[in-house]
Amino acid sequence: MAEKVRVNPITCEAHGMCAELLPERITLDEWGYPIVDDRALSPELVSHAQRAAQACPTFALLVERERRR
Amino acid sequence: MSTAIAAAGPSAYWYLTRSSGAVALVLLTLALVLGIVDVGRWSTERWPRFVIDALHRNASLLALAFLSLHILTAVLDSFAPISLLNAVVPFTGSYRPFWLGLGALSFDLILAVIITSLLRRRMGHATWRTIHWLTYASWPIALLHGLGTGSDVKATWMLVIGIGCLVATVAAVLVRISLGWPDRLAQRGAALGGATVFTLGLLLWLPGGPLGNEWARRSGTPTNLLPHTTSHASSSAASQGANR
Amino acid sequence: MTVSERIQAPQLIDETAVPQGGESTKPPASGLPRLLEGVPAQGAMGLREHLDTHGELPPARRRDRRGAGALIDQIEQSGLGGRGGAGFPMARKMRAVAAGKGKPIVVVNATEGEPASLKDRTLLETLPHLVLDGAVLAARAIGADEAILCVCESADMGLARAQQAISERERLPGQWPRIVLASCPQGYVVGQESALVNHLNGGPPKPTFTPPMPFEKGVRRRPTLVNNAETLAHVALIARHGARWFRELGLTDQPGSTLVTLSGPLAYPGVYEVEFGASLTSLVEAAGGTNKRIRAALFGGYAGVWVDGGALSKLALSSAHLKPYGATLGAGVVLLLSEEACPIAETARVTRWLAGQSAGQCGPCVHGLDALSGTLEQIMHGTEGSHATERVEQLVGLVSRRGACGHPDGTVRFAMSALEVFDSELADHARHGRCDACARPSELPLPARMPSATRTPTAG
Numbered sequence: 015m016a017e018k019v020r021v022n023p024i025t026c027e028a029h030g031m032c033a034e035l036l037p038e039r040i041t042l043d044e045w046g047y048p049i050v051d052d053r054a055l056s057p058e059l060v061s062h063a064q065r066a067a068q069a070c071p072t073f074a075l076l077v078e079r080e081r082r083r
Numbered sequence: 084m085s086t087a088i089a090a091a092g093p094s095a096y097w098y099l100t101r102s103s104g105a106v107a108l109v110l111l112t113l114a115l116v117l118g119i120v121d122v123g124r125w126s127t128e129r130w131p132r133f134v135i136d137a138l139h140r141n142a143s144l145l146a147l148a149f150l151s152l153h154i155l156t157a158v159l160d161s162f163a164p165i166s167l168l169n170a171v172v173p174f175t176g177s178y179r180p181f182w183l184g185l186g187a188l189s190f191d192l193i194l195a196v197i198i199t200s201l202l203r204r205r206m207g208h209a210t211w212r213t214i215h216w217l218t219y220a221s222w223p224i225a226l227l228h229g230l231g232t233g234s235d236v237k238a239t240w241m242l243v244i245g246i247g248c249l250v251a252t253v254a255a256v257l258v259r260i261s262l263g264w265p266d267r268l269a270q271r272g273a274a275l276g277g278a279t280v281f282t283l284g285l286l287l288w289l290p291g292g293p294l295g296n297e298w299a300r301r302s303g304t305p306t307n308l309l310p311h312t313t314s315h316a317s318s319s320a321a322s323q324g325a326n327r
Numbered sequence: 328m329t330v331s332e333r334i335q336a337p338q339l340i341d342e343t344a345v346p347q348g349g350e351s352t353k354p355p356a357s358g359l360p361r362l363l364e365g366v367p368a369q370g371a372m373g374l375r376e377h378l379d380t381h382g383e384l385p386p387a388r389r390r391d392r393r394g395a396g397a398l399i400d401q402i403e404q405s406g407l408g409g410r411g412g413a414g415f416p417m418a419r420k421m422r423a424v425a426a427g428k429g430k431p432i433v434v435v436n437a438t439e440g441e442p443a444s445l446k447d448r449t450l451l452e453t454l455p456h457l458v459l460d461g462a463v464l465a466a467r468a469i470g471a472d473e474a475i476l477c478v479c480e481s482a483d484m485g486l487a488r489a490q491q492a493i494s495e496r497e498r499l500p501g502q503w504p505r506i507v508l509a510s511c512p513q514g515y516v517v518g519q520e521s522a523l524v525n526h527l528n529g530g531p532p533k534p535t536f537t538p539p540m541p542f543e544k545g546v547r548r549r550p551t552l553v554n555n556a557e558t559l560a561h562v563a564l565i566a567r568h569g570a571r572w573f574r575e576l577g578l579t580d581q582p583g584s585t586l587v588t589l590s591g592p593l594a595y596p597g598v599y600e601v602e603f604g605a606s607l608t609s610l611v612e613a614a615g616g617t618n619k620r621i622r623a624a625l626f627g628g629y630a631g632v633w634v635d636g637g638a639l640s641k642l643a644l645s646s647a648h649l650k651p652y653g654a655t656l657g658a659g660v661v662l663l664l665s666e667e668a669c670p671i672a673e674t675a676r677v678t679r680w681l682a683g684q685s686a687g688q689c690g691p692c693v694h695g696l697d698a699l700s701g702t703l704e705q706i707m708h709g710t711e712g713s714h715a716t717e718r719v720e721q722l723v724g725l726v727s728r729r730g731a732c733g734h735p736d737g738t739v740r741f742a743m744s745a746l747e748v749f750d751s752e753l754a755d756h757a758r759h760g761r762c763d764a765c766a767r768p769s770e771l772p773l774p775a776r777m778p779s780a781t782r783t784p785t786a787g
Binding site: 024026028 | 535536537688689691694695725729731
Binding site for chain 1: 121124126131132133136204208
């Protein structure tokens with residue numbers, strides 16, 4: 015059951031820390047907002063993703079379990 | 084034991100409380116300035132956003148550490164009658180009650196801001212943000228406390244630090260306004276006005292206030308601690324008092 | 328049954344037709360009109376006349392699990408899909424809400440924020456009891472004790488007539504569940520499901536992102552059934568006449584009839600009831616035909632897609648038929664644009680309006696739609712250089728699925744389809760800048776306030 019990252023676009027205020035701390039999955043668009051690659055996180059990336067989520071000042075970055083439908 | 088130390092010269096606590104107070108002011112200013120200009124989303128290769136954010140948080144925590152030292156040593160120092168209660172409940176002391184009280188008030192505000200920030204995941208973002216704005220009040224109050232209570236206020240180094248912090252903060256406010264914050268023109272005008280009024284008020288007040296004559300007496304130092312009212316029996320304390 | 332077999336000229340009713348005399352309960356008509364049966368030329372159909380036209384409602388019995396289950400089964404067999412634009416299967420939605428924790432609640436969405444749509448206002452102003460019946464039936468079926476009818480605050484006549492109809496029913500005994508009228512702010516995204524629920528919960532009329540979804544916890548944290556007003560009007564008739572009757576019109580995959588707002592240079596633009604699969608030509612004929620040559624048609628409203636005028640004669644009104652063109656009916660909106668208009672100017676103007684209608688919560692939407700509007704305006708003035716289309720494509724990629732709701736996606740889809748369909752005008756503007764038609768009064772409607780659907784005749 016893999017994990018992936020997601021952004022809450024309403025709370026996101028384009029602080030940009032997530033892209034610095036998880037460049038493997040997040041890049042910033044021309045306005046500073048995150049473009050998220052929602053591929054599953056490899057095990058080594060999970061701790062980086064959690065750090066990035068902790069760093070987000072508005073808690074907009076979410077690390078979630080993939081939901082099986 | 085403390086009297087013997089007092090007889091020999093100003094106590095270590097007295098030096099510690101003054102220096103830790105000054106350091107706390109500098110650190111608080113650093114934290115505040117970083118917070119004010121955060122809207123500019125400034126960063127470089129060497130200083131990415133998450134580092135600047137960590138700097139902001141760590142500066143405030145370190146400031147709290149120095150503030151705690153500042154309070155503790157002020158309480159422990161035997162010269163001025165400052166109790167722990169006076170340090171956290173504003174305007175309850177007998178030593179320069181108003182000016183010391185400002186320090187207690189500022190400390191309470193800073194404590195509220197830091198505690199809510201540590202617990203921010205448990206409250207709504209809007210609530211956290213509203214409380215965080217108390218920093219805009221806590222800083223000028225801290226500065227006024229330092230100028231009003233501080234015994235080094237006439238010293239050049241202290242004035243340089245104080246004015247330096249003021250300049251840094253006002254500059255940060257100007258930067259934020261120029262970036263278009265707050266949203267509405269009227270609000271930016273108010274921010275600019277507030278900063279101007281505070282700065283001018285401060286500069287006009289200083290010469291006749293803390294930098295003027297007999298500030299120790301006028302600011303509420305208990306009469307028995309003032310230089311010319313002490314009896315011969317505690318003349319050494321008196322000579323220290325004259326130096327404060 | 329293939330699509331082509333079912334394309335037939337429907338029996339349409341003109342909204343200005345004289346109503347037939349008051350007959351007592353009649354058997355259901357085998358064709359059209361259904362919803363618009365007996366629609367009055369002026370005023371709203373009163374309760375007595377409504378019951379005479381369509382028949383009485385089955386008596387309300389609380390805790391009638393079997394009856395409730397039977398209705399949802401009927402709706403499932405009828406294949407009724409939502410009429411608010413998404414077409415979500417109604418029975419599935421009802422079951423999901425009924426299965427939620429807590430007492431369900433029904434929300435009737437008659438806010439109709441789409442400027443080019445008039446059908447919901449028409450229902451409120453002329454046939455409110457159809458909508459109220461449907462609300463009450465749906466509420467009983469899912470175990471709800473309340474239905475909230477949401478109407479745009481500037482739709483004066485709709486609000487007044489809805490309140491009148493509710494009061495009319497309250498005077499009779501045995502009316503249950505209760506219906507409450509709620510006035511909602513005017514805005515394109517206000518009718519979005521989570522935005523509406525947010526507003527009813529005392530928050531801003533803006534979409535939300537965090538779970539739970541309204542069907543689980545919506546208004547007052549209760550499982551909430553949000554439905555378009557027309558969907559519930561169909562429920563009112565299915566409850567009386569059954570699923571098989573409902574399926575006598577339309578297509579296997581898209582059964583029944585639907586209301587379409589047809590506007591543009593026509594003799595009688597307005598709201599029509601058609602069966603799914605009817606040809607666009609037959610609808611236009613029923614509207615008295617066009618009085619100008621048509622450059623293109625916009626399907627689905629301002630979040631929809633343009634189709635070139637040349638293809639229109641082949642088109643039928645169904646998802647299957649419109650899909651090859653990338654289009655859907657959406658909330659039943661068909662807008663015809665004449666050859667006299669400048670489609671670039673019209674698209675730029677509407678896109679700028681759509682950008683302004685953003686809830687303003689998500690960076691990619693706010694910035695992206697602003698950038699898109701700017702690019703379209705540059706295209707209109709011929710100042711953008713040769714890379715405008717690439718820029719729009721880039722914005723489509725930057726904006727899609729990066730907001731909390733579908734608003735930015737719809738807007739970029741609308742703009743992109745315009746650049747594809749209006750390629751000759753695009754090239755023309757690139758070479759010569761503004762054309763003569765740019766200055767003409769606009770054909771695509773944008774609201775100042777929400778006018779009455781039936782009070783003033785629409786321009787012909």
